[in-house]
Each structure stands twice: as structure tokens, then as C-alpha cells.
Amino acid sequence: MVLCNKAAEKIFEINKSELLGMDIDELNDLLMFERKDNPSLILSGEKACDICEATLKTAKGNTVDLIIYSAPIRNIDGEIIGGISVDTDVTEMKKQQHAMQQQEKLALLGQMGAGIVHETRNFLTTIKGRCQLIDVNTEDRKIKEYASKINKDVDEVNRIIGEFLFLSKPRKVLLEEISMVDLFEAIVNTIENTSITKGIDLFLDISKEERYLLCDEVQIKQVVLNICKNAVEAMDGTQYRKLKIITGYIEESNEMYIKITDNGKGMSKEQLEKLGTMFYTTKETGTGLGLNVCYQIIKSHKGQILVDSVLDEGTSFTIILPCLNDEDLDE
Numbered sequence: 001m002v003l004c005n006k007a008a009e010k011i012f013e014i015n016k017s018e019l020l021g022m023d024i025d026e027l028n029d030l031l032m033f034e035r036k037d038n039p040s041l042i043l044s045g046e047k048a049c050d051i052c053e054a055t056l057k058t059a060k061g062n063t064v065d066l067i068i069y070s071a072p073i074r075n076i077d078g079e080i081i082g083g084i085s086v087d088t089d090v091t092e093m094k095k096q097q098h099a100m101q102q103q104e105k106l107a108l109l110g111q112m113g114a115g116i117v118h119e120t121r122n123f124l125t126t127i128k129g130r131c132q133l134i135d136v137n138t139e140d141r142k143i144k145e146y147a148s149k150i151n152k153d154v155d156e157v158n159r160i161i162g163e164f165l166f167l168s169k170p171r172k173v174l175l176e177e178i179s180m181v182d183l184f185e186a187i188v189n190t191i192e193n194t195s196i197t198k199g200i201d202l203f204l205d206i207s208k209e210e211r212y213l214l215c216d217e218v219q220i221k222q223v224v225l226n227i228c229k230n231a232v233e234a235m236d237g238t239q240y241r242k243l244k245i246i247t248g249y250i251e252e253s254n255e256m257y258i259k260i261t262d263n264g265k266g267m268s269k270e271q272l273e274k275l276g277t278m279f280y281t282t283k284e285t286g287t288g289l290g291l292n293v294c295y296q297i298i299k300s301h302k303g304q305i306l307v308d309s310v311l312d313e314g315t316s317f318t319i320i321l322p323c324l325n326d327e328d329l330d331e
Contacts, residue, residue: 001027002082011066011089013058054087065091120161128154173300175214177324180207180256183217184247187258190221191228191245200232201242209249211256211323215301220321223294227260227317230291234264234315254323255303261316267309275307 001022009016019027034055049071056064066087073082131147131154138144184206191202228243235241246259267275276295298305301321309315 008087011058011064011087012056013060013062018059063091064089065094121158124154124158173216173219173297175216175301177212177214178217180209180211180213180247180249180323183213183215183220184258186217187221187224188245190225199241200235201240203242203244205244205246207248207256209256211249213256213321213323215321216297219297220301220319223297223319224258224260226290226294227319231260231262231264231315231317234266235262236264238264249323250320254325255320256323257321258319259316260319261314263314266311266313266315267307268311272307272309276305 001019004016004019006016008019012019049069051067051069054066054068056066058064067090068088069086071084072080073084075081128151131151134147135144188204188206228245231243232241235243240263242263244259244261246261247257248259249256276291295305298319298321303319303321306318306320307315308318
């Protein structure tokens, strides 16, 4: 490379002084270029010009999508003495296209859901009612067990329907001012009063920091329960199953966090990259909707979910939510 402009420095996130002097192979190795063309064909004269898509990792590790236009540079005698590459950053455009595709999927889900959910729930209510009648009117222990299992299956189907409904038409977030202590206490009570952690060693490290935030308590509890449920399922087959929940306050950014850690099977780098994508699941019987709902809820609270996982060792989910500044608190 003998010349580059400031836009190239910005795209590659590297100083001009470091770029100049590099050959094509060095640049490709440094920025981990994944391109659908062969620059050597331009320099050899086999192609007059080329337009292609490419993806690279900048010097700071950020992923950038490009449209690259390449052409040879010739001297007065028509000999190729180099090449020129015009790289256009289309990362944001790709994100917008992806967002539009997601919206189209959600709209389709909404149309499908509106037509079938009401009738399906009517049938489920009937099945559940008849199971309860069986339980009351029989003394046969085996029949009672079957009725109980059917009831649980009906509840699971209802849960999946609820996730479809949330994705197609999310419930309005009901933000209320609540203290971290009260929120954490409500979350712990909910976890301890469910069967999710049955047979699991549950470790709690709950902060007593008195800070406040605006949140929908019901939705935040839903997110925590969903992640805890996934964590417990990820520990199937683990001899010593341990679930750890840590909460706290980050003073530098004025945020609170809830960290949920399991010692299950963990996830690969490829699985982590797809995590939270609609319909993607690592479970044999999963729908790929639950975690997507969690991401949407936390995003609507202007927070984020961070995931750290090591294959065969376990996974940590950290939910981060912004706290209120003192001047924003209600009197």
C-alpha cells in the first residue's frame, strides 16, 4: 500500500503510518479479510475491474461490512503498475436491512398468531379443566399422575403461545420507580417459590446497595426466571449442579447488574454469536423464542445482556440496567 485516505484509517481503525508499506496479503491477514474476489486477478490484468462484498475485523476487533470496487492502475504504456481499491462501509445499511427483515418476521408472526391463538387457548382451557375433574374424581394414583403430566404440558404450550404473542405484539412496558433492594428481593422470592431450582445448589450473593431504577418488575422477573430455567436445563447430566446469582451496583456507570452463572455444558463461539437470534436454540425441544424475548425486554429498558461461556465448563449471563440519578428520583 502506497497511499490511503482518512476514510480508510477510520474504517480499518488503524493509523496511516501502519498501513503504508503493507502488501495485500499482510493487509488481509491483519484485518482478517473475508472477501468474495481475488485481488491478484486485478493486478495480473486478468480482470479489468471488480465489485464485491467483504467482511473484515478492524485493528480494534470490530466487524465491518464493505462493498469493494477494485481496478488496476496502468502507466502510459498500458502496463499494470498497481491497483486501486475503493471501500465503502455498508455496516449500518446491513444492520438496517436485518432489522427490517426481523420486523417482517414479527409482522408475519402477528398475523399468524391473531388467527390461531384464541382458539388454541380455548382448547387448552378445556383440556386443563378436564384434567382437574379427573384429579378430583379418581383415586387411582397412576391416572392422577397422567392428569398432572397433561396439566404441565398444557402450561408449557401456553408459555410458548405467550412468547409468540410477545414477539408479534410486545406488551407495553410499565415503568415504575423501584429500589434495587426491593427488586432483588422480589426476584429471589420468585426463584425460591418455583420448582426451577429443585435439586440444584443455589448460591445467592445479593447486594444491599440502595439505588433506584425505572423498570417493569414483572418483565425483569420474567427475564431472570427464563435465564435461570435455561441454566438449569444446561446442567442436565452434570453431577454437581450449581447455580449462582450475584447482584450489585456499578458506580462508574451508575448501573445495576444481575449475574447468573451455571456449571453446565457451556457454549461454543459459534453458538454464542447466534445467541438471542429468533428461532435459534441449542435445546432439542426449544423454540428459540424465550431468549429473544429476554433480549427485547432488556433492550426496552435501555439495558444489555452480556454472555460469557466456556464449552464444558459453564455459562454466565449478566443483565445490566441503568439506575436513576439522584436528581431524577421522585420526591
